[in-house]
Amino acid sequence: MNIPDVEIPRIVIIGGGFGGVTLAQDLKNKNFQVVLLDKNNYHTFQPLLYQVATAGLEPDSIAYPLRKLFEDQPNLFFRWAEAKYIDTATNMVETNIGPLSYDYLVIASGSDTNFFGLNQLQKVSMTMKSVTEALDLRSCILQNFESALLTSDLEEQNSYMNFVIVGAGPTGVELAGALAELKNQILPGDYPDLDLRKMKINLVEAADKVLPPMSKQASEKAEIYLKKLGVNVWLNTAVEDYDGEVVKIKNGKSFKSKTLIWSAGVKGAIIEGLADDIVERGRLQVNEFNLVKNQTNIFAVGDVAFMKTEAYPKGHPMVAPVANQQAAHLAxxxxxxxxxxxTVPFKYFDKGSMATIGRNRAVVDLPRFRFQGTFAWFVWMFIHLISLVGFRNKIVTFFNWVYNYFVFEKGVRLIIRPYSRKK
Amino acid sequence: MNIPDVEIPRIVIIGGGFGGVTLAQDLKNKNFQVVLLDKNNYHTFQPLLYQVATAGLEPDSIAYPLRKLFEDQPNLFFRWAEAKYIDTATNMVETNIGPLSYDYLVIASGSDTNFFGLNQLQKVSMTMKSVTEALDLRSCILQNFESALLTSDLEEQNSYMNFVIVGAGPTGVELAGALAELKNQILPGDYPDLDLRKMKINLVEAADKVLPPMSKQASEKAEIYLKKLGVNVWLNTAVEDYDGEVVKIKNGKSFKSKTLIWSAGVKGAIIEGLADDIVERGRLQVNEFNLVKNQTNIFAVGDVAFMKTEAYPKGHPMVAPVANQQAAHLAxxxxxxxxxxxTVPFKYFDKGSMATIGRNRAVVDLPRFRFQGTFAWFVWMFIHLISLVGFRNKIVTFFNWVYNYFVFEKGVRLIIRPYSRKK
Structure with missing residues (x-):
């Protein structure tokens, strides 16, 4: 891998997400050699992937070159590489570009989509965990309308225009809202020969409310906002199977749809080599120092880490603030x-959570205060803007948002790499 | 294809480039049904593809959704389709989404890369005629440096960092300048463990000057600017072959390079079905009314059309202004x-030509006036900005340019879809 051998300890970080980047930055000018590995050469601002998928933002606005982030950090080496296997006996990580030894290893590999064993559904459904997946979804959505135009079979046409989003967490809710805006403001102009009222957005959730982890107040308001936008919200509705044509529901109901977007679950992106008995709920068990169970020099932070405390008996939430705080603490x-x-044990400071629904509505739960509506949307926008990495990305994103806001436009309705429907 | 049958004549336009879009727009509110076909759902502003390839602009800044362009044009139908065959006997176009009859057909399919029969070279070289090709080139350039980092074989490392651009027309010159800027200002920060002085940019041209169609003055200045930026300019140098590793030159010389970018020629993008004897210099012979030879209702405009006049005995130049003017005239x-x-015969009004070399140098040939340097660069930038379709694209592009100008930055160094080197 051509990393120079030095006297000081080498810390290898797997993953350039929120956790990995924060940790690497906080180790600047410390007495370590830091090697950061990521399978992409950029950091992805995952909370805005849904805007890429719905043609509201350019992919480049939410992706930031990792090398650029670390230009003035001489103790850091970035390698564009995918970690394949951890050999704990020899302190080595195997990757697609060769092996690398470590003194300390930090697993910050984030999460993968969890299909809970629904294998057929997994094969034919869309996901939104990466820039390429979001771009595939953008292509797929636009291609659906191109296909709907061409068919004279009305049932098939409806099926192309019927979108089923499974899972009403923040991702599902925000995506449903953005799709509804496409339906209400953009697509009728683009497809004058289609009756856009036939486009359906179904948000399907197994729990009895949308945004299950948020407050009752936020969930109720979010549901009202979604319905106002024309989203069909199906609560207490568990999806059983999908074959690319029909979505089967546990109670016997079904939807005919060409597009199922799965946002119903995530699990830790676990790298092979660690013993299976340290995995709990799909994540790596760590203690309050983020040390992986039974290991002395392997840590895990963020989504992939399962840290059980009195306050979080089911582990910490799989969200960016936990990753950032654990990483800063671990540094x-x-x-x-x-x-x-x-060393000092980790304690999570929960600043609250929020979700946006469409063009100017959001719900915000702060520790002591809850609010919803237009002001919440401005708060949401402000928080996301200041969190976006890099001045340039902020400006481009801000411009796109302002433009979209005032002219009701989604500028990037491009099918650059057509999506091939899987069968 | 689900286009309604109407009483008024149907004009089918193949291609949504400069010619196709201008023609379609100029037929607004005229007594025709207009069907526009393109293999992409967007118009590409080809003159700036080189900026996408060198991470200076987002692809979305130079691509514009075709449906959006025609939102308030009720007599226009856009179909995302590739024309495969023209059946002149039955007045039908065959496409990948079915057949379509026409009363008038306008071929505005633009141009393809011309490899002049160098088949092996064609297989392994990079081109830059579309957004996807420019994105592949962007990935390829960045991947080269990632690979150069990993090898301990110095010859291989040099080969990854050695770029050969064949053809010193505007595309080759502008690409060479942009690559030189990457080398001088961006890559040393991104790859501190590589010696960027080893990166070579070779611009290879068979003619005895760069920018062959421009004035002697422009060519000479462009060559000086290129050399100042560190580009190696090879004139009177014809490439004979390339196998992915070694570029063979006619005089026996050779370059070891992993990357050959071919910008040495274009030919009309001819659609099957028309008789071969109407093709001249790879383009369709048309008369001064843009009517295709031996046809009564098939026209061709722009790059694909070969219109020989007294002023242009070798046909009109294959540039955007010719396409725009022919299309407006044909409407x-x-x-x-x-x-x-x-009907009135076409007459080309040559407004001049220009090319930019790096960050603040350009050469401009106007019919009565020639100038070069920084002012020329501002003129170049202004002309390209006002030509970019759509307010949003202008603003985003302008912001990117200003930002790049002041902070010497190329923001989009992302490998979103890795390029697979062909063998």
Whole structure:
């Protein structure tokens, strides 16, 4: 891998998501050699992937070149590589570009989509966990309308215009809202020969409310906002199977749809080599110092880490703030370890959660305060903008949002790489 | 194809480039049904593809959704389709989405890369005629440096960092300049463990000057600018073959390079079905009314059309202004034909030509006036900005340019779809 051998300890970080980037940045000018591995050469701002999928933002606005992030950090080496296997006996990571030894290893590999064993559904459904998946979804949505235009079979036409989103967490809710805006404001102009009232957006959720982890107030308001936008919300509705044509529901109901978007679950992106008995709920068990169970020099942070505490008996939520906070905390602990000082257990500071529904509605749960509506939407927009990495991305995103807001436009309705429907 | 049958004549336009779009727009509110076909759902602003390939602009800034262009044009039907065959006997176009009859057919299919029979070279070289090709080139360039980092074989490393651009027309010159800027300002920060002085940009041209169709003054200045940026300019140098590793030159010389970018020639993108004897210099022979030879209702405009006049004995130049002017002229003639009026022969008004070399140098040839340097660059930028379709694209492009100009940055160094090197 052509990383120079040096005297100081080498920390290998797997993953350039929120956790990996924060950790790497916080290790700047510390007495370590830091090697960051990611299967992409960019960091992805995942919370806005749904805007790429619905032609509201350019993919480049939410992806940031990792090398650029670390230009003035001489102790950091980035390698565009996918970690394949961890050999704990020899302290080596195997990757697609060769092996690499570590003194400390930090797994910050994030999460993968969890299909809960629905194999056929997995094969033919769309997901939205990466820039390429979001671009595939953008192509797929636009191609559906091109196909709907061409068929004289009305049932098939409806099926192309029928979208089923499974899972009403923030991703599902935000995607449903953005699709509804496409339906209400954009597509009628693009497809004057189609009756866009036939387009259906079905948001299907197994639980009894949308945004299950949020407050009752937020869930109720979000449902009202979704319905106002024309989204069909199906609660207490568990999807059983999908073959690319028909979505089967547990109670015997079904939808005819060419497009099922699965946002119903995630699981830790676990790398092979660690013992199976340390996996709980699809994540790696770590203690309050983010140390992986039964390991002495392997840590895990963020989505992939399962840290059970009194306050979080089911593990910490799989969201960006946990990854950021654990990473920042771990950076301090690693420095303490190297200096022979005492390490400090992690404590999560929950700043709240939020979701946006369409063009100017959002719901926000703060620890002591809840609000919904237009002001919440401005708060949502502000928080996401200041979190976007890099000045340039902020400006481009801001411009796109302002433009979309005032002219009701989604500028990037491009099918650059057509999506091939799987069978 | 689900196009309604109507009483008024149907004009089918193949291609949504400069010619096709201008013609379709000029037929707004005229007594025709207009069907526009394109293999992409967007118009591509080809003159700026080189900026996409070198990570200076987002692909979405130079691509514009065709449906959006024609939202308020009720007599126009767009279909995302590739024309495969023209059946002149039955007045039908065969496409990948079915057949379509026409009363008048306008071929505005533009041009393809011309490899002049160098088949092996064609297989392994890069081109830059479409958004996807430009994105592949962007990935390829960045992947080369990732690969250069990993090898300890110095010859192989040099080969990854050695770029050969064949053809010093505007495309080759502009690409060479942009690559030189990447080398001088961006890549050293991204790849601190590589010696970027080893990166070579070779611009290879069979003629005895760069920018062969431009004035001697422009060519000489362009060559000086290129050399100042560190580009190696090889004149009177014809490429004979390339196998993915070694570029063979006619005089026995050779370059070891992993990347050959071919910008040495184009030919009309001819659709099957028309008799071979109407093809001249790879283009369809048309008369001064853009009527295809031996046809009564088939026209061709732009790159694909070979119109020989006294002023242009070798046909008109294959550039956007010719396509735009021919299309606008043909729109008027088609209206005249429908009204039984007299048609008027086409006359090209040459407004001049220009090319940019790097960050703030350009050469401009106007009919009565030639200038080069920074002011020329501002003129170049202004002309390209006002030509970009759509307010949004202008703003985003303008912002990217200003940002790049002041902070020496190319923001979109993303490998979104890795390029698979062909063998």
């Amino acid at each position: 301090k602990n690693l420095v303490a370890i190297a200096q022979g000082k005492k | 008027k003639n088609l209206v005249a034909i429908a009204q039984g009026k007299k």
